[in-house]
Amino acid sequence: MKRPRRNRIKEHRQVRAGDLVPHEHNWRRHPGAQREALEAIIEEVGFARSVLAYELPDGRLKLIDGHLRADLDPDALVTVEVLDVGDEEAHKLLLTIDPLAALAQADQDALAALRQVTETDQAALDALWQSLETAWRETEEKLTSEPPPPQFLVLIECSDEAQQTELLQRFHEEGLKCKALVS
Secondary structure, X not given: OOOOOOOOEEEEEEEEHHHOEOOOOOOOOOOHHHHHHHHHHHHHOOOOXXXXXXXXXXXXXXXXXXXXXXXXXXXXXXXXXEEOOOXXXXXXXXXXXXXXXXXXXXXXXXXXXXXHOOOOOOHHHHHHHHHHHHHHHHHHHHHHOOOOOOXXXXXXXXXXXXXXHHHHHHHHHOOOOOOOOOO
């Protein structure tokens, strides 16, 4: 029998961003282009997503997701979705949330239609949105291009470096294409 799904969201709370504790195991890094795009969408639309955290024994909130949003302005009030989890479950969420979202596949027709009806004056957003189309085209080209021709290789195990050098020299003299490998 399937176990009932638990709702681990305790509450939503307004918190000063600088009071949130960054998670020491956050493995995601945020390049400048991502920061610029986030600042641009916040400028154009505003905050539209809460950050995710859990409560420490001393009452402070430790981030699971939303480190960049919290980092943009330490004095900003951000909405925090507070979870009823501990360190072990927080670790699992840190390893899962972003990669799980990345597994979603794009519907290119829907993306193109959305791009047609969406405008921005923000260069960072335009670059981000354009990169979605570019990445899709590059992936599509790779998938539909001719596969590389098969290669047929022979690996010869040598007793030492001297034998390897001797065989390489002989094979080169015979016109064979070869290279040395060391493991």
